[in-house]
Each structure stands twice: as C-alpha cells, then as structure tokens.
Amino acid sequence: MEFTSLLNTSLDLNHKPLRFLDEAPQSKQEVESDFIGFERNVTVKEERGALIEELNRVSAENKKLTELLTVMCENYTELRNQLMEQTSKNIGIDNNNNSNNNNNNNTAASRKRKADQSSINDANNNNNNIGPSESSSSDEDSSKKPREEHIKAKISRVYVRTEVSDSSLIVKDGYQWRKYGQKVTRDNPCPRAYFKCSFAPSCPVKKKVQRSIEDQSIVVATYEGEHNHPHPNKIESTTSGSNRNLTLGTVPCSTSLSSSGPTITLDLTKQPKPSSTQEETRSLRGKSDAPEQLQQYFVEQMASNLTKDPNFKAALAAAISGKFLQQNNQTEKW
DNA sequence: CGGTTTTGACCCGCGC
DNA sequence: GCGCGGGTCAAAACCG
Numbered sequence: 001m002e003f004t005s006l007l008n009t010s011l012d013l014n015h016k017p018l019r020f021l022d023e024a025p026q027s028k029q030e031v032e033s034d035f036i037g038f039e040r041n042v043t044v045k046e047e048r049g050a051l052i053e054e055l056n057r058v059s060a061e062n063k064k065l066t067e068l069l070t071v072m073c074e075n076y077t078e079l080r081n082q083l084m085e086q087t088s089k090n091i092g093i094d095n096n097n098n099s100n101n102n103n104n105n106n107t108a109a110s111r112k113r114k115a116d117q118s119s120i121n122d123a124n125n126n127n128n129n130i131g132p133s134e135s136s137s138s139d140e141d142s143s144k145k146p147r148e149e150h151i152k153a154k155i156s157r158v159y160v161r162t163e164v165s166d167s168s169l170i171v172k173d174g175y176q177w178r179k180y181g182q183k184v185t186r187d188n189p190c191p192r193a194y195f196k197c198s199f200a201p202s203c204p205v206k207k208k209v210q211r212s213i214e215d216q217s218i219v220v221a222t223y224e225g226e227h228n229h230p231h232p233n234k235i236e237s238t239t240s241g242s243n244r245n246l247t248l249g250t251v252p253c254s255t256s257l258s259s260s261g262p263t264i265t266l267d268l269t270k271q272p273k274p275s276s277t278q279e280e281t282r283s284l285r286g287k288s289d290a291p292e293q294l295q296q297y298f299v300e301q302m303a304s305n306l307t308k309d310p311n312f313k314a315a316l317a318a319a320i321s322g323k324f325l326q327q328n329n330q331t332e333k334w
Numbered sequence: 335c336g337g338t339t340t341t342g343a344c345c346c347g348c349g350c
Numbered sequence: 351g352c353g354c355g356g357g358t359c360a361a362a363a364c365c366g
Binding site: 180181183185186192194208 | 354355356357358359360
C-alpha cells in the first residue's frame with residue numbers, strides 16, 4: 001500500500017512540473033498537498049525553486065535556439081530571393097536557348113540523340129562542375145510526336161544536394177510530379193527516375209532525376225519543356241492528393257546558385273526539421289510570401305510542435321522528475 | 335476510391 | 351538484321 005501511494009505520487013510529480021509553467025503562483029497548496037506523502041514541505045519548496053531554475057535555464061536555451069532558428073530563416077529567405085531572381089533570369093536565358101535549339105533541331109530533326117548531345121554539351125559548358133555526361137534524350141519525344149515540338153527545346157538542369165541516405169530521388173521544386181518510370185542506365189548505377197508534371201497531359205513538362213555518379217550526394221534533375229500553368233505556390237490549391245514533391249517555396253533549404261547558365265544547385269541537406277504534415281505544408285505555402293511572417297511562423301510552428309509533441313513532453317517530464325527524484329533521494333539520505 | 339508509385343514489358347533509335 | 355540502351359507504357363500494388 002505504501003508503495004502504491006508512493007508510486008502514484010511520483011507519477012503526479014511527473015506531470016506537475018509541466019503545470020508549474022501555467023499555474024505556478026496560485027497552485028502552491030495544491031502542489032504541496034500532492035507532496036504530502038513525502039512529509040517534507042520544506043524540501044519541496046527548495047525543489048520547486050530548483051525546478052523553476054531548471055525551467056528558466058531550459059527557457060534560456062530555448063531562446064537561444066529560437067534565435068538560431070531565426071538566423072537560419074533569414075539566411076533562407078535571402079537565398080530564396082536570390083533563387084527567385086536567378087530563376088527568372090534563367091527563364092529568359094532558356095527562352096533564348098530555345099530559339100537556338102529549335103533552329104538546330106529543324107536541321108537535324110532526324111538525329112535526335114545527336115541534337116540531344118549538343119544540348120547536353122551546352123549544359124555542361126555552362127556548368128562544368130558536376131556534369132555526369134548524362135544522356136538525356138528529350139528531343140526524342142518531340143520528333144516522335146510532332147505535336148510536342150514547340151516545347152522540346154526547353155531543357156534545364158538543376159543540381160540538388162541531398163542526403164546520400166535519402167534514396168527517394170525527390171527534387172522539391174514546388175511543382176507536383178507523377179513518376180512514370182525508373183531505369184538503371186549504363187553509365188550510372190544509380191537509377192534514373194522519370195517524372196511527368198501531374199497536370200499532364202495538358203502540361204507537357206517532364207523531368208528526369210538521377211544521382212550524380214561522381215558525387216552521390218548530388219541529384220541531377222533535368223527538366224524538359226515549360227509549364228503552361230502557374231506555379232502551385234501561387235495557386236490556392238484545394239486538396240491535390242499527395243504533395244510529396246512540395247515546395248521549394250516552403251522548404252527551408254539553403255540554396256546556392258551557379259552564376260550563369262540554366263543550372264541551379266540547391267542544398268537541401270541543411271534544412272531544419274521539415275514540417276511533417278501536408279496541412280502544415282499548405283499553410284506554410286500560404287505564408288511564404290512574407291519572409292518576416294515566415295520566420296515568425298517557423299519559430300511559432302517549431303515551438304508549437306515541441307509543446308504538442310507528447311514525446312517531448314514525456315522526455316521533459318522524465319528529465320525533471322528524474323532530477324526531482326534524485327534530489328529526493330539525496331534529501332532522504334540526509 | 336482515386337491518385338500515385340513500382341516495375342517488368344515493350345518500343346524505337348542507333349551502332350555495328 | 352540484330353543487339354543494346356534509353357524512354358515509355360500499363361497493370362498491379364500502394365496509400366491517404
């Protein structure tokens with residue numbers, strides 16, 4: 001019987017400290033009544049003091065983390081703006097390239113792979129850093145299907161740094177993609193994934209994603225064609241099934257841009273804890289237009305997530321109660 | 335239940 | 351003509 005009462009009391013102790021945060025000043029009697037089994041009201045007060053001290057320390061730590069997060073968000077916002085600028089510039093560059101490529105393809109339409117090689121060489125000339133001379137045969141489709149000829153020349157490459165352990169081959173560019181094939185190519189043991197824009201067939205854009213053979217942490221995404229619909233970030237989309245490829249605009253990644261040419265390198269390895277649910281992602285997307293609000297939102301969201309997380313609560317309670325019981329043992333020994 | 339992913343089969347261009 | 355290799359299809363599995 002004594003044991004059970006002790007057990008019950010200790011369980012309560014696990015929870016009370018959390019309630020101190022909300023109702024510490026007025027709950028003095030209630031707290032003391034919970035500790036009545038210990039018959040040590042004086043030490044309870046001391047322990048409360050120690051707990052409050054500990055909580056203050058944790059709060060300070062949390063503040064520092066929040067500041068760090070804010071700095072990260074600022075960096076992210078800055079880089080994101082740079083990305084947007086660069087992207088808009090690249091669109092212009094690509095359009096110029098389109099006209100050039102169209103001319104070339106008109107003369108060599110029957111030799112799609114050769115034309116393709118030339119476009120690849122162009123791309124590699126623009127970014128001679130990581131290019132695993134990947135044979136993309138985008139022009140093949142267009143010559144096979146003349147109706148797509150108007151979109152064929154728009155080819156751009158994006159180099160995305162990801163975790164090596166992440167085998168998903170997902171490049172978060174904000175658009176929604178449907179995977180329609182995967183192939184292991186000869187020159188690269190890593191499989192190449194084929195995606196179509198989920199707005200297909202009305203949107204003819206395709207992309208190929210494959211890890212670089214030279215640096216497995218880099219994923220090479222080759223985009224073919226041009227989206228004929230607005231960026232999903234700008235759409236108040238309703239449900240849209242699975243948004244697994246969602247959104248450059250919301251992912252707090254750090255980005256780095258190649259200075260010229262239609263290639264972009266994104267570093268997705270430095271992103272903070274990604275939001276776990278689609279709902280969160282959608283709400284983030286809605287706020288992505290205002291960087292300050294975004295930062296604030298990230299901070300709030302992280303704090304909210306932590307406070308909502310039962311594991312975090314349990315761990316905190318365990319840590320506090322552990323310290324508490326430890327002190328109890330010490331006082332009992334006295 | 336509808337959309338997406340997986341994956342083996344198939345198609346087609348290219349080189350020999 | 352044949353084999354190779356990249357790209358696509360489509361049925362089944364999977365998922366929310």
